[in-house]
Amino acid sequence: EVQLLESGGGLVQPGGSLRLSCAASGFAFSNYAMSWVRQAPGKGLEWVSTIFISGGTTKYADSVKGRFSISRDNSKNTLYLQMNSLRAEDTAVYYCAKGPDSSAPTGFDPWGQGTLVTVSS
């Protein structure tokens, strides 16, 4: 069974940093792109970042570019999101998701349960 388990969320002050982790199991992690998607309380979904297979290519939403950094450790089947210079508007549940991929299924599938990040003084 494919599983994604996020950790590392919590309460942080504005301007602070946090590192999220996503432990993957049940599939060949190193063969797939991986992404982070967030959801502010009561709001819709916002794509944050994607990292491709080797980790050499990454993509970011403009809202986090220059502040967040996505990485992966294929030897540990783990995805990371380093978040710096956090703002109140970064408060959200952060989901780890497999994909997107060029082969079926091409969407984000599956998703982890999410980890809550709260930025507040």
Next chain:
Amino acid sequence: EIVLTQSPATLSLSPGERATLSCRASQSASPYLAWYQQKPGQPPRLLIYDVSNRATGIPARFTGSGSGTDFTLTISSLEPEDFAVYYCQQRGNWPLTFGGGTKVEIK
């Protein structure tokens, strides 16, 4: 950036009725359009990818269609477990974007 606009924001229907959800893109999103279902307190679940392909385990009552800038998710006969929020998403252009969602609620 491709902006996805979903309508209606809320759809009030009874079990057994047909649901038709719309997703309009600001530029062509074919064929890279997906649909997700999200229930309260749960992560989203992939329903449809590449406009019309059902993900593994998704019942046949869910159908995706459309092309270019206009896409539709149809639920042929609502089951109690289908009342949820639905999002469309495109992967054809960076940044990847989601629509604002349609809530399907019990009438």
